Amino acid sequence: MRFKAKLIEARFKRRLNRFAALVEIKGTETLVHIANSGRMNEIFVPGYRVYLQPASGSHRKTAFDLALVELGPLLCSIDSQLPPLLFQEAYHRGLLPEFSDFDRLQREQTFGDSRIDILVSGRSGLCYIETKSVTLVRNGVGLFPDAPTDRGRKHLRALCNAIKIGYSASVIFIIQRPDCNAFSPNDTADPKFGQALRDSLTSGVTAHAYNCHVNLDGVQLDTEIPILL
Template sequence: MLDIIGPLRDGILLSRPNRFLALVDLEGQTVSAHVPNSGRLPALLEPGKTVLVRPSPRADRRTSHDLVMVQHTTGLVSVDTRMPTLLVASALRAGLIPEMDGYDQVRPEVVYGQSRLDFRLSRQDEECMVEVKSVTLVEQGLALFPDAPTQRGTRHLRELLHAHQRGFRAVIFFVVQRRDAVHLSPNDPTDPLFGATLRDVVHRGVEAICYRCDVGRTLIRLDQRIPVQL
């Protein structure tokens, strides 16, 4: 569980001129907000949506606010791609992920091959490489990843497979930053290569784990594991 740094203010999304910039109406004033997510965020960052923003503490920044969440019809959705890694790190150290309990060391941001993977976990009899992916797209209970083509994500899968073939345990860990997901599948229409690679590496021994989140205005936590359907 992580606290959401506030205070958060409700605004209305006016537009998203580029991936990392949103224009938001705050009580009649147009402010610029940094979007900490390079994905397309379909059905979320649409003009007219209620969004939750917080002021930036840095006066020298181009944008005056950060866009933190979107009020969707099914509840709040966190759009910050940094949050899942922080959530998993906190849960690992607290022993709150049963499938990954019992490791003595949790090392973040480990270079492996041509990539930087999120975690390397160690215990006496096992080393485990973990890559965390943020998921925000859900359609009728089905969480889909990715929401935009991701060569980087496909490369991470191949690095995990290589680690597994060298004797590591290897895990791709999806975090759905909303609570309305029932299961997760690869988003084949958006990125068929990622989907094909995910199926291949899981068939060959990489583990796919997915948790959905309980999201509130003041905190976010991993809620429960949901199935990954390939």
């Protein structure tokens, strides 16, 4: 996914709430939108260089979305709305052989009382796919979630229910940075999610994890990495 406009460099100052932060652009404090409700304490550090995407719209209170955070030699994408778009882009480019038996993709499909990111269909039937945004990395391992997530467990239950009635289902962990060797559920932050993930895999749900290639031009799905349970 290429950014729609050239990014603006700034310095992170502080987070105000789940969806807003103060940054400094050339000495001027500016309010920006954060499209990620995760805690991200290891990402949003005062003084870190960040990159902003210009945004417009009469309904908006901010002129920028916070797109990237510079973490030493690498960039981390923080937009939690990107993963289904990154998956969709890679799918249409034929970069996901594990889903090559499905020739149609639909977004935002309702299943039971949940809204699932993606539904693919084809000669192998139907497969419900939920994507998860991962930004936390420790010792080369991507971790999800960074805080307890009832919503995440609800999505896993929905995927298990899809399996029970004969569909396929998959959860996709997209690490929005390039420095991971593996992915693991974050049992320290939310042991219930970790157990729900293990239970769902036992029930027949599949799981995949991918690094991303991130630069100032955009974000793309990159290498598949192993999942450690």
